[in-house]
Amino acid sequence: MAKVKITETILRDAHQSLIATRMPTEEMLPVIEKLDNIGYNALEAWGGATFDASLRFLNEDPWERLRKIKAVAKKTPLQMLLRGQNLLGYKHYADDVVEYFVQKAVANGINIIRIFDALNDVRNIETAMKACKKEGGHAQACFSYTISPYHNIDVFVKDAKRMEEMGADSICIKDMAALLLPYEAYDLVKALKENVKVPIELHTHYTSGVGSMTYLKAIEAGVDIIDTAISPFAGGTSQPPTEPIVAALKGTEYDTGLDLEALSEIADYFKPYREQCIKDGLLDPKVLGVDANTLIYQVPGGMLSNLVSQLKQQNAMDKFEAVLREVPRVREDMGFPPLVTPSSQIVGSQAVLNVLAGERYKMVSKETKGLVKGEYGRTPAPISDEIKEKILKGEEQITCRPADLIKPELENIKSEIKEYIEQDEDVLSYALFPKQALDFFKVRQAAKYGIDGDAVNYKNATHPV
Numbered sequence: 001m002a003k004v005k006i007t008e009t010i011l012r013d014a015h016q017s018l019i020a021t022r023m024p025t026e027e028m029l030p031v032i033e034k035l036d037n038i039g040y041n042a043l044e045a046w047g048g049a050t051f052d053a054s055l056r057f058l059n060e061d062p063w064e065r066l067r068k069i070k071a072v073a074k075k076t077p078l079q080m081l082l083r084g085q086n087l088l089g090y091k092h093y094a095d096d097v098v099e100y101f102v103q104k105a106v107a108n109g110i111n112i113i114r115i116f117d118a119l120n121d122v123r124n125i126e127t128a129m130k131a132c133k134k135e136g137g138h139a140q141a142c143f144s145y146t147i148s149p150y151h152n153i154d155v156f157v158k159d160a161k162r163m164e165e166m167g168a169d170s171i172c173i174k175d176m177a178a179l180l181l182p183y184e185a186y187d188l189v190k191a192l193k194e195n196v197k198v199p200i201e202l203h204t205h206y207t208s209g210v211g212s213m214t215y216l217k218a219i220e221a222g223v224d225i226i227d228t229a230i231s232p233f234a235g236g237t238s239q240p241p242t243e244p245i246v247a248a249l250k251g252t253e254y255d256t257g258l259d260l261e262a263l264s265e266i267a268d269y270f271k272p273y274r275e276q277c278i279k280d281g282l283l284d285p286k287v288l289g290v291d292a293n294t295l296i297y298q299v300p301g302g303m304l305s306n307l308v309s310q311l312k313q314q315n316a317m318d319k320f321e322a323v324l325r326e327v328p329r330v331r332e333d334m335g336f337p338p339l340v341t342p343s344s345q346i347v348g349s350q351a352v353l354n355v356l357a358g359e360r361y362k363m364v365s366k367e368t369k370g371l372v373k374g375e376y377g378r379t380p381a382p383i384s385d386e387i388k389e390k391i392l393k394g395e396e397q398i399t400c401r402p403a404d405l406i407k408p409e410l411e412n413i414k415s416e417i418k419e420y421i422e423q424d425e426d427v428l429s430y431a432l433f434p435k436q437a438l439d440f441f442k443v444r445q446a447a448k449y450g451i452d453g454d455a456v457n458y459k460n461a462t463h464p465v
Contacts, residue, residue, distance in 0.1 A: 003254060003255050003257055004219050004223070004224070004225070004226060004249060004254045005040075005041035005224060005225040005226075005256070006040055006225070006226060006227075006228055006242060006245070006246070006256055006258065007040060007041045007043075007044055007079060007201065007225055007226070007227045007228075008035060008043050008044065008227075008228065008230065009044045009227050009228065009229045009239050010229050010230045010233055010266075011028055011035075011043055011044060011045040011069070012044040012045055012046060012047065012048055012050055012080075012081065013044060013048060013081070013203075013227070013229070013238070013239065014229035014230070014233040014234065014238045014239060015233055016048050016049050016050065016053075017205065017236075017237040017238040017239075017287070018233055018236065018283055018287055018288070019233075019277050019282045019283050020049075020053070020282075021048070021049040021052075021053035021057075022053060022057060022058070022277075022282055024060065025058075025060055025064075025065040025068055025069075028069065029068060029069070030269070031266060031269045031270070032073050033073075034262065034265060034266050034269070035073065035076070036072065036073040036074065036075050037075070037262065038076075038258055038259070038262055038263065038266070039076075039258055040076050040258075041077070041225050042076060042077040042078065042079040042111070043069075043073060043076050043077070043078055043079065044079045044080070044081070044114075044227070045066070045069050045073075045078045045079065045080070046062070046065070046066050046069075046078065046079075046080040046110060047079075047080030047081035047082055047088060047113075047114075048080075048081040048088070049088075050062060050065070050088075051088040051433070052088065052089075052432075052433055052436070055429065055433055055436040055437055055439075055440050056433070059443060061429075061444075062429070063104070063108055063425040063429070066078070066108045066109050066110065067108055069109070070108070070109030077112050077138070078109055078110050078111050079111065079112040079113070079140075080105060080112070080113055080114065081114050082102075082105075082114065082115045082116075082128055083116065083117070083118070083341075084116060084124040084125040084128055085098060085117070085125075085127065085128070085402070085403050086117075086118075086124075087101050087128075087432060088432055089431075089433065090341070090342060092124075092375075092376075092403050093403070093406070093409065094403065094406040094407060094408050094410070095403055095406075095408070096409065097409050097410055097428070097431050098127045098128055098131060098403075099127065099131045101428050101431075101432075102128055102131035102132050102137070103131065103135050104424065104425050104428060105137075106132070106137045108425070110137065111137060111138055112137065112140055113128070113132045113137055113138070113139060113140065114140045114142050114172055115128045115129055115140065115141055115142060116141075116142035116144060116174055117144075117377060118337065118338065118340050118341065118342060118343050118376065118377075119337050119343065119376055119377045119378065119380065120143050120144055120159055120338060120380060121376075122141075122162050122163060122166065123377065123401040124377045125142075125163075125166075126166060126401075127403065129141060129166055129167060129168065130167070133167050133169075138170070139167060139169050140168065140169060140170045140171070140172050140201065141163035141166065141168035141170075141171050141172070142171070142172040142174050142203075143156060143160065143163070143171075143173065143174065144176060144338035144340050145173050145174060145175040145176075145177075145180050145338070146177070146179065146336075146337075146338035146340075147179055147298050148331070148332075148336040148380075148381075149332075149336070150336045150381040151336065151380065153187060153188055153191045155380075156173075156191075156192070157191050157195050160192055160196050161196060164196045164198055168198055170199040170200070170201060170225075171198055171199075171200055171201070172200075172201040172202070172203055173188065173189075173192075173200070173201070173202050173203065174340075175202070175203060175204040175205070175214075176203075176205065176300065177205070177207070177298070177299070177300035177301075177339055177340070178204055178205040178206065178207035178208040178211060178294055178300075178301075179208065179294065179298055180202075180204055180210075180214050181214065181295075182210060182213040182214045182216065182217035185202065185214045185215075185217045185218040185221070186218065186220060186221040187221075188218075188221075189202065189221035190221040190222065199224035199225060200223050200224050200225075201225035201226070201227070202214075202215065202223050202225070202227070203226075203227040203239075204227070204240070205237055205238065205239060206234065206235045206236055206237070206238060206239065206240050207236065207237050207290070207291050207294050207300070207301045208290065208291065208292065208294040208295050209290035209292065210295075211239065211240035212244065212248075215228075215240060216248070219249070219254050226245070228241060228242040228245055229241060229242060230243070230263065230267050230270060231243050231244075232267055232270040232271050232274040233270060233274060235288055236287045236289060236290075237287045237301055237302070242258075243260060243263050243267065246258045246260055246263060247260060287301075297327070298328075298339075299324070299327060299339060299344075299348075300339055300344060302344075303339055303344045303345075303348050306344075306345065306348055307320070307323055307324075307348050307351075307352065308320065310348075310352045311323065311352065314352075314356060316356060319355050319356065322355045323352055326351040326354050326355050327347060327348060327351045329360075330347050330350050330351045330354065331347050333384070333387045334346070334350075334372065334383065334387075335379025335380055335381045335382060335383045336379070336381045337371070337379055338380075343371065343376070346365070346367045346368055346371050349365055350364070350365055350368045353365065361390050364391050368391065369391055369392065372387065372388060372391045372392060372397075373392060373395065373397055373398055374397050374398030374399060374402065375398060375402055376402065377401070377402055378399075410431075413431050414427050416430070417430050417437075417438070420438070420441035420442075420445065422441075422444070426441065
């Protein structure tokens with residue numbers, strides 16, 4: 001058994017999960033060299049919500065962040081998370097935008113792109129995977145782990161084999177809701193190792209409290225890489241902590257070979273920033289605890305808090321239990337999608353509508369209709385004719401890959417913002433987040449030409465990431 005490799009998430013998912021992706025680049029740069037010297041498999045440093053948050057809240061150019069990190073991290077591969085045809089936004093983009101985005105991500109310093117689709121519809125990751133391979137990047141295909149009467153080890157193995165056939169350089173199990181229990185992890189990893197030849201990586205969160213145990217069993221089953229976070233930003237809704245895993249494996253056949261003292265220095269660097277985040281209210285101690293409800297309801301912690309928020313707004317907290325019972329029913333009606341952005345929001349909101357209306361699907365959200373229609377791709381299990389009729393009212397379902405219906409967009413986008421373009425990548429920033437990018441471009445231009453740019457509200461904090 002080869003030693004276990006570790007991907008460090010402090011520069012992306014750790015702070016995305018705990019402080020809504022608010023860590024500025026300046027906070028990262030002084031410690032990049034130390035991170036680079038550890039010997040990690042990769043540093044996850046970009047993608048996910050970092051792009052949105054940089055433009056929307058930090059007045060930063062996400063491309064500039066990537067270049068600055070790459071300039072210091074010369075030894076360790078940089079990794080990003082990409083939502084397949086959604087890229088880093090919340091809708092499907094045309095293939096020309098996806099291909100150009102991947103090209104620029106690799107050109108600016110990304111080595112490994114983890115590519116997933118919310119519905120595990122592999123058609124939605126194909127364009128990004130091909131583009132990544134073409135640019136010489138490492139294409140890590142990824143499936144979202146979930147629990148349902150439809151999902152089982154055979155289904156996940158089938159997905160993984162298809163991804164390997166598509167050219168995946170490695171495969172990641174993405175346990176975004178912290179539902180993967182230790183012995184299930186052992187069985188799943190063992191089955192994957194027996195059926196695919198590429199390396200297997202496991203990504204989980206600590207929300208349900210089982211993360212480190214899940215990693216240990218996955219390691220015993222032969223997992224190649226695990227994702228952890230340096231301890232000041234680990235635990236809770238983030239990843240299991242790096243240092244205890246390294247210590248636990250030291251001297252065993254799985255020894256990571258990483259230096260605990262060097263890791264401790266990195267932890268010491270982040271401790272004052274963590275304290276500052278708590279003091280500023282950016283790090284809520286609530287997200288650091290264990291939420292056992294995740295295991296009971298099989299609903300991600302963030303989705304549970306969204307349901308509470310929606311019910312409070314409607315003065316209907318007495319309906320909470322009814323909504324929790326309705327969530328799995330709606331999910332079954334929708335073809336058992338994994339509960340990850342955007343399907344978690346769609347299923348949760350529809351469950352609230354069903355309970356408050358007193359009649360199922362009396363009111364249907366635009367997003368629910370889009371999911372049933374096939375705008376997001378193929379659902380894991382087929383949707384019944386009864387539900388299709390009730391929601392689509394005779395409209396045809398889309399059966400092709402959704403992006404096949406989207407015309408090329410790049411040239412139109414370029415012409416829309418030609419007066420603001422200072423680098424090729426600006427076109428992509430605008431394609432993904434038009435309003436936030438435009439606000440940022442105006443502030444940047446104002447600073448460059450000495451114009452008073454105070455009127456531009458680039459920190460539009462009413463939009464949560």
